[in-house]
Amino acid sequence: MNDQNNPRDAESDYADRIKLTVALLGKNNKASDVMLARQLGRNVLLEELGAIEEPYRALQPYEIDSNQRDNFAVHTREDIVMVYSLAVRANEQLYEIRSLVRILIALLFFLTVLFFISVIWR
Secondary structure, three states, X not given: OOOOOOOOOHHHHHHHHHHHHHHHHOOOOHHHHHHHHHHHHHHHHHXXXXXXXXXXXXXXXXXXXXXXXXXXXXXXXXXXXXXXXXXXXXXXXXXXXXXXXXXXXXXXHHHHHHHHHHXXXX
């Protein structure tokens, strides 16, 4: 993706990772969704560490000062809150879908009963 002689920006590096993942795993399946999420997380981490613009830094252990560490902590908290809110919303939507399915099943049962009653009364 990214070699030492040709540094690139985070967007093009991420785009290449996405293309490779889709080419290997396809689209819209569990494995590709998980891998795409991992690629996004890895790309954000490497970008924040400066390893994409300066590829040699990716090979070295993380060397961060206290300001960078604090910045990572703040971003981590922000990410956790975003993920939590998305999980809560997904859970709410799941309950809404379950309610709609129950209503649909009840309606289908009612229509089936009406159909059999109409057949019997003929």
